[in-house]
Amino acid sequence: MPAIIPIDDPLDPRIAPYRDVRERDLVGREGLFIAEGAVVLRSLLTASRHEALSLLIAEKRVAALMPMLEALPEGVPVYTAGQAVLDAVAGFPLHRGILALGRRAAEPEPDALLSGLGRRAVVLALCGIGNHDNVGGIFRNAAAFGVDAVLLDSGCCDPLYRKAIRVSVGATLMVPFVRLAAGTDLVGLLERHGFATISLSPAGSVALAGLRRPERAALLLGSEGPGLPASVLARTRTVRIPMAGSFDSLNVATTSGIVLHHLSFVAPPESVSE
Amino acid sequence: MPAIIPIDDPLDPRIAPYRDVRERDLVGREGLFIAEGAVVLRSLLTASRHEALSLLIAEKRVAALMPMLEALPEGVPVYTAGQAVLDAVAGFPLHRGILALGRRAAEPEPDALLSGLGRRAVVLALCGIGNHDNVGGIFRNAAAFGVDAVLLDSGCCDPLYRKAIRVSVGATLMVPFVRLAAGTDLVGLLERHGFATISLSPAGSVALAGLRRPERAALLLGSEGPGLPASVLARTRTVRIPMAGSFDSLNVATTSGIVLHHLSFVAPPESVSE
Incomplete structure (x- = not known):
């Protein structure tokens, strides 16, 4: 079973990498990236060259995603939050309700x-x-x-x-x-x-x-x-x-x-x- | 020469069809449409099946567009405005600075x-x-x-x-x-x-x-x-x-x-x- 961790406070430091998504898009994330949506999450978890570090998912989406979440590697936390907290974290209405934080694979020569x-x-x-x-x-x-x-x-x-x-x-x-x-x-x-x-x-x-x-x-x-x-x-x-x-x-x-x-x-x- | 008509008031009735572009996109325009940008304007004026009724163009763009404007059919007014008036009319920052109002051609059976x-x-x-x-x-x-x-x-x-x-x-x-x-x-x-x-x-x-x-x-x-x-x-x-x-x-x-x-x-x- 994945570790499902409810988040109530948009300022919770555990979900700091998800804060102000659009502004951070512009400045870059130093070896990290944000992926969003169910289709992309599936690619990240099943066919990606890169590593998932954590997930942030709307409470209402968790049940439907459970088959995918159960296959998560050990130690990848799944943070969940209500829509209002999610929107406050991301800085815009996050309709898709699914974000993942990834770490870039090293690029080959x-x-x-x-x-x-x-x-x-x-x-x-x-x-x-x-x-x-x-x-x-x-x-x-x-x-x-x-x-x-x-x-x-x-x-x-x-x-x-x-x-x-x-x-x-x-x-x-x-x-x-x-x-x-x-x-x-x-x-x-x-x-x-x-x-x-x-x-x-x-x-x-x-x-x-x-x-x-x-x-x-x-x-x-x-x-x-x-x-x-x-x-x-x-x-x-x-x-x-x-x-x-x-x-x-x-x-x-x-x-x-x-x-x-x-x-x-x-x-x-x-x-x-x- | 086209009729170039400066507009100072966002509420000027002559440019009413350009008002609140995005909201009007949603409800439709009953036989009319809005086209935007220089490339699209060229299509509308040179290769379109549909008719241009008027243009609304940022003052700073007029000189560069003049060759196209000079080929306009008689009776198609070219309204011009400063950026602030344009933005107020459109309801969002109109970076392209070029809008045209067109009338749909009748659709064939x-x-x-x-x-x-x-x-x-x-x-x-x-x-x-x-x-x-x-x-x-x-x-x-x-x-x-x-x-x-x-x-x-x-x-x-x-x-x-x-x-x-x-x-x-x-x-x-x-x-x-x-x-x-x-x-x-x-x-x-x-x-x-x-x-x-x-x-x-x-x-x-x-x-x-x-x-x-x-x-x-x-x-x-x-x-x-x-x-x-x-x-x-x-x-x-x-x-x-x-x-x-x-x-x-x-x-x-x-x-x-x-x-x-x-x-x-x-x-x-x-x-x-x-």
Whole structure:
């Protein structure tokens, strides 16, 4: 049985990490993160690379969550509170009534991450994607299509930001990722590990439908608007998704889904022995 | 030159339709809609099926928008105001500083809409999709891949809701759509006009990569969670997008993008003379 600990006082020090959720989102949590909602909690407890430290749950939700709570590792406290206390702790109406505090897994060195992947692998490399909805949506697609890892340059937002976790329906907790230091030579890093680099760009030289999948494929995505840096485009194979008429705009998360489906099912590589 | 009319009083009756934007979003606008932001304004003024009635623009934005404003039809007033007046009118901080009031085009009869399409056509049919982000995202993909029309059942939200327009980057203003009366036999309607009906479902009988495009294709999408009604699935061809491992969740807008790309470029029909 999990340790269920009722909380009556919003200022109780045991639930201090949950206080003023939105303000703390902005300043960061030094190795910790907050996850919210039942679907995300399930990912955190069953499929996450990261560790749950505690839970804070509305009293009215506890019964329904009990099967999940009973599987909690020893020593993870479940704090419960009435809705008014919860709202006072979080600093806004917490309709979902489910929060978890997690500790980030250590991020691997980029070289160690890439060299540890199979001979046949797909990674995503994100450049300058600062929108939490887009990063969350990209990770959701990465999990759905079995992407092996995600690299994020220093212009990307944090995949463990609360909203990014939520939009990804927990995928940012599951898919291995590494944040690259500013100035990292992304293309060089990928090439060093035998990844064929494929940059998505509206002006790409090859239409996606004609692309065959390399055994080790790295898919590079930039932000909507500026796109990938010219220095990256110049060193990689550029691929476009043709569009109708003058409407030249696909969401970057949707783009990732289209390309990953293509690489996974339309143009898979010859089968190889690993 | 457009008529530029400075507004100093948030209660000026000429800008009454812009008042309390969010509250009015909820109750609806009886044949009118509000569009916001520069990208959406461009769609409204250059590619929309609907009519602009007036604009309300922050003074500081007018100069940059002048090329667009100069192309306005005669008799469309451009109201301008300082930021404080704008915020007081809208009822929240209007950072974008650009609002437009539009009048909905009359919706065609569903039979008239479908019979007027070419021999080779793709339509989307949405069932129970009540989320504005998803409806907006689906329309964005519809515009990007040249979808001919969108049918929405009575459980869907309004594509001309402010947020849906914004998320679609104006595509809901461009792509023809019709909202079906409750109780409409959607599958019967589509079959009557020679559309092959393709339902997306995680349990679909055919994987998308094996699907050939019919000349007249109707793609049916349900909401995340409940999906399409069993009565619809039973009468249509069901198609699935295979996913990795246990992560069985694609966003419905992303799904629409993947399927539309497939139908447009991977499995196009034999070319036909129209």
